[in-house]
Amino acid sequence: MANPPKVPIAETNPVPASVQDQITLALLANGGIPRIQAAFRQRLDEAGWSENLRNYVTALFRSGECTTFFEAMEKVKERVGLEGRDGFEGELVVPRSVGEEVAGVVRRELEGICEVGK
Template sequence: MAKPITMSSNQAQNTLTPDMRNDIYSALLSGTGIRNIEATLDHEMQASGFKSNLKAYIIQLFRSGECTTFDQAMARVNEKIRHDTQQAKANGSSTSATTNGVNGTNGHSKDKESDDYNLKLPDEVVTAGARTLGVELEKVCDIAVDK
């Protein structure tokens, strides 16, 4: 394995330089770091029902004619994820609606309204992703505590 990237705790807390960021990306890519992070996020999104809900929302966008291109759909999806996540924070809700991946939220069929699709990023996805990211960064970074 390559030599760990050394930085001070101040450097780790501040915005990283483009060179430092590239070094970290390269170190993560040269091992299994990126694949482990992706696998964790994929597993948690699948387990929480987020991926099923996302797929249903995208299908609804195309079937309804609201979107006709990939770029339009991606813009709408990103906007909805941000909106639903911010809405949940504003409402103080830390849980998202339960989906069964077939008939919609809590077994109720979905109609054409996009509000029926909750695309809030589930807390378990964020928690597991952050935990895995920390583990993988510790493998490639050596943070020296400033005195």
């Protein structure tokens, strides 16, 4: 990218859409998005989150509580919302450590395509 966008890390206002578009295009062009997705998937798997989700959804369908994907998604979102309250970390809440690790991956990818301020 000839003139990499500058993105202040402590920006309180949303990054302008034009800058978001530049960043997205650059991440698509250099393979950053698949690397971020792979890192997130790997960390979730290592934390046992993917298996917990799979087991929960399987139980929803086997019990007859859900019969469609959309019903299951609503139940998952509801449960995640309930478990994520007041600092409680249930089996379907993405562990804080996973979020922190993946945030580091995202930052490294961003630093490779734009100037990230402090």
